[in-house]
Amino acid sequence: MVPAGEAAATITVQFRTAPATDVSATTLADADPVTLATARPWREFRWRAGQKHYSGTYWSATEGRHVIYESRLELARLLFADFDTSVHRICAQPFLLTLRRNGIEHKHIPDYLLITDRGPKIVDVKPACRLAKPEVASTFAWTRAALELRGWLYEVWSEPDQTQLQNVRFLAGFRRRSLFDPALLAALRDVDPDGAAITEVIGALPDWPEPLVRSALFHLMWSQEFTADITRHLSSSALLTRRVTR
Numbered sequence: 001m002v003p004a005g006e007a008a009a010t011i012t013v014q015f016r017t018a019p020a021t022d023v024s025a026t027t028l029a030d031a032d033p034v035t036l037a038t039a040r041p042w043r044e045f046r047w048r049a050g051q052k053h054y055s056g057t058y059w060s061a062t063e064g065r066h067v068i069y070e071s072r073l074e075l076a077r078l079l080f081a082d083f084d085t086s087v088h089r090i091c092a093q094p095f096l097l098t099l100r101r102n103g104i105e106h107k108h109i110p111d112y113l114l115i116t117d118r119g120p121k122i123v124d125v126k127p128a129c130r131l132a133k134p135e136v137a138s139t140f141a142w143t144r145a146a147l148e149l150r151g152w153l154y155e156v157w158s159e160p161d162q163t164q165l166q167n168v169r170f171l172a173g174f175r176r177r178s179l180f181d182p183a184l185l186a187a188l189r190d191v192d193p194d195g196a197a198i199t200e201v202i203g204a205l206p207d208w209p210e211p212l213v214r215s216a217l218f219h220l221m222w223s224q225e226f227t228a229d230i231t232r233h234l235s236s237s238a239l240l241t242r243r244v245t246r
Contacts, residue, residue: 011146015039015095028097028150033113033120034089041068041093042109058082060090061175061222068092074111074125076165077157081114081123082175083168085224085243089115094122099142108139121153128158167230174218184208184216193226193240201226201240 011028016039026032057066058075060082067090069075074092081087094113099106112123124143130136140156147154184205191204202213220226221240228238 012098037089037091086117171222199236
C-alpha cells in the first residue's frame, strides 16, 4: 500500500509517444489523462510457439482504430468497454507506473485506460484464480492506493457473466456504423420499440429487405439507441426499449 502521508507526486508515469521509441515521463500528480489516452502501448505483444495466452488486435468503434489485447480475457474487457456508452477513449497498456519506496522500485503496467463520464478509469484484467497470489494482490493494492489518491477510478476485472459476454460479442459484429444505410437507420429510429420484440421491430419496415433491417437493428442495439436485457440470452422475442438520454 502507499503510505497514508505519501503524496502522489512521488509516483512517476512513463508513456510512449510517437515514434514508439520516444518516452515521456511525469509524476502521477501531474499526469494528464487526455494525453495518456493517446499513448502507444508500453510494450508490443509477440507471438511465440507454445505461448499460453492469446494476443491480437480488435477494431474499436469507440476509437475508430485497432486496440491491442494480450489475452482472451483482455479482449472480453475490451468488448465491454467498446459497448459502454459512458466510455469515450480506450488506451491499451497506457503507461508504466513506478512507485519508489524505501529504496525499492515497484513497477506496473495497467491493462487499459478508459476515459469515462465519471473520469479516468484504470483497468487491470486478471483471472479470478490468480487474484489471491501475494505478488498480484500486492501490486494491485499499491496501484489502487496510488490512483485513487490521484482521484482516478481503478478496477480489477475478472471473468464476466457468460451470457452478457455472448450477447455483447454478438452485437459487436454490427458495430461499424459506416456499413449501414443512413436512411435505414433513420427509418428504424422512427419505429417505437418500447415493449416490442425484436421480430416485431424488424417487421415494421416491410419495404426494406429483412436481412438489412435485422442487421441495422442490431447496430442500433450495439450503440444502445435501442436496448434489451443483455443478462438474458438475446432472441427474436427479446423486448426492446429506447434509451433515455439526459
